[in-house]
Amino acid sequence: MPLRMFLCSLALLFLTLGAPASAHDYKLGDLLIDHPWARATIGTSPNGAAYMTITTAGAETDRLLRAESDVARRVELHTHLIEDGIMKMREVEAIEIAPGEPTLLKPGGLHVMLMGLTAPLEEGQSFALTLVFERAGRLEVEVPVEAATTLDGPEEMKHDHGS
């Protein structure tokens, strides 16, 4: 088997065997990607968003450069800004993952924007999202779709972190 495939299998095996705390944590080099999730589509909204918490155990800042998924025609990295008293979304070039504190992608803040969904996101489904980091490289994560009313993240995530 080609080396690349072999390494992928190893990585998969590691993911399967590791992380007993939660099935939704992913490790990639120094990075921990904690509980990716998305909200179910509301009405006929053509767009969606994905959220997660990314932490680096390394000494250097990494950057999320882009994300890719089949569920949308275009995937962008966005933040929210207040302009003239109105909250607006703005595309960002990259999302910095600095050492010391977790980088939160959450409703009302940074997020992975799914522009032009190919199908509505339904609660209980999940989809694949590939994250591309400057230093750590590429990682495909599974993004479960939570209820449209979910505010900060799935209940399970709150239990995980006990806060």
Ligand SMILES: [Cu+2]
């Ligand atoms: Cu957005």
